[in-house]
Amino acid sequence: MTAVAGVLIPTVFVLYVLFGYPLLLRFLARWFARPVRKKFFQPHVSVIVAAHNGEAFIAQKLTSILALDYPRQLMEVFVVSDGSTDRTDEITGQFKEVRLLKVPRGGKPRAVNAGIAAAAGEILVLTDVRQQLAPDSLRRLLENFADPEVGAASAELVILDGKTGAEASVGLYWKYEFGIRLCLSAIDSIFGATGAYYAIRRELAVPIPPGSLLDDMHLPLAAFFQGYRLVVEPGARMFDNPTGLDLEFWRKVRTLAGNYQIIAAYPALLSPRNRMLFHYLSYKFARLLLPFALLTIMAASFGVPEPWRQLLIAGQLAFYGMALADRWVPDNFPLKKATSAVRTFVVLMAATFCAVSILFVPGERLWRAATEVRKG
Numbered sequence: 006m007t008a009v010a011g012v013l014i015p016t017v018f019v020l021y022v023l024f025g026y027p028l029l030l031r032f033l034a035r036w037f038a039r040p041v042r043k044k045f046f047q048p049h050v051s052v053i054v055a056a057h058n059g060e061a062f063i064a065q066k067l068t069s070i071l072a073l074d075y076p077r078q079l080m081e082v083f084v085v086s087d088g089s090t091d092r093t094d095e096i097t098g099q100f101k102e103v104r105l106l107k108v109p110r111g112g113k114p115r116a117v118n119a120g121i122a123a124a125a126g127e128i129l130v131l132t133d134v135r136q137q138l139a140p141d142s143l144r145r146l147l148e149n150f151a152d153p154e155v156g157a158a159s160a161e162l163v164i165l166d167g168k169t170g171a172e173a174s175v176g177l178y179w180k181y182e183f184g185i186r187l188c189l190s191a192i193d194s195i196f197g198a199t200g201a202y203y204a205i206r207r208e209l210a211v212p213i214p215p216g217s218l219l220d221d222m223h224l225p226l227a228a229f230f231q232g233y234r235l236v237v238e239p240g241a242r243m244f245d246n247p248t249g250l251d252l253e254f255w256r257k258v259r260t261l262a263g264n265y266q267i268i269a270a271y272p273a274l275l276s277p278r279n280r281m282l283f284h285y286l287s288y289k290f291a292r293l294l295l296p297f298a299l300l301t302i303m304a305a306s307f308g309v310p311e312p313w314r315q316l317l318i319a320g321q322l323a324f325y326g327m328a329l330a331d332r333w334v335p336d337n338f339p340l341k342k343a344t345s346a347v348r349t350f351v352v353l354m355a356a357t358f359c360a361v362s363i364l365f366v367p368g369e370r371l372w373r374a375a376t377e378v379r380k381g
Contacts, residue, residue, distance in 0.1 A: 056089065268290075
């Protein structure tokens with residue numbers, strides 16, 4: 006392959022993944038949508054919150070759950086304390102309508118498994134400890150299960166406005182990501198769930214392997230391969246504060262490393278058994294290849310003829326230089342939005358590259374890294 010081809014082919018690939026596929030997906034969602042047959046639906050539900058040392062959030066979280074616009078007699082609430090050593094258990098005990106399950110420290114998958122084993126609801130609702138839930142969110146989420154084709158439904162995560170350019174760029178990235186998920190949901194299914202808040206039919210739940218980084222993909226994909234749809238409900242909202250790039254970096258390392266685990270657990274994702282194979286390859290799988298395509302472009306640029314060599318190298322140095330300089334660019338500077346967006350992109354690409362580390366280190370180490378950054 007010539008140096009010119011070494012630049013052009015990965016460039017076309019990058020442009021397709023970032024812009025071409027989302028545009029194609031929007032077209033398909035507009036003209037080939039399969040609306041979910043939603044209607045009033047009130048099953049017995051089990052709400053499960055897996056928490057490890059969540060004392061900073063647990064009181065507000067449980068208050069948010071108990072304020073849901075849903076009949077209390079049809080809802081049971083569990084907090085599965087994953088070996089918490091702070092006041093999580095004590096605070097949870099103050100909520101008489103909440104059942105506390107204490108389990109030895111073993112990671113989120115084992116805690117979720119314990120909650121599922123104790124649950125009696127027809128629908129399991131899994132939610133993380135940080136996010137606050139809109140009062141009508143559960144009712145709206147459950148309306149999707151009136152359609153017998155729906156196996157799991159995810160809520161909409163609303164990132165509150167950030168105070169810094171970096172936080173705003175992370176929020177903008179999530180809007181871009183959520184738009185893709187909405188389109189996939191309209192066509193058929195997303196590839197998992199929004200782990201912070203989603204629901205799944207009890208009979209479709211399977212044990213989550215210890216050490217899994219993406220319980221919110223492992224559990225729903227079992228339903229997907231049984232022929233059920235995995236959908237998004239934009240009317241069911243939860244709210245979270247924006248995160249900085251340090252935390253977002255480790256979160257993306259963990260989630261993208263989890264995608265390698267998911268491929269190993271569900272090899273059918275890369276086979277014709279996956280009815281969404283084209284979309285999986287264009288979205289999830291292609292995302293894992295993006296940093297390698299960018300590195301190929303950089304390496305091949307040194308072999309193209311002049312004057313294109315200098316233009317290509319200078320353009321890439323300017324692009325990555327913007328990312329490097331953003332940390333010192335004032336928030337009121339006219340180009341701050343551009344530098345923050347570039348820096349966010351570069352950080353996410355670096356996280357994608359580092360996700361390959363799952364092939365060499367245990368998944369628990371990636372969980373630990375993200376947790377330590379969050380505490381800091």
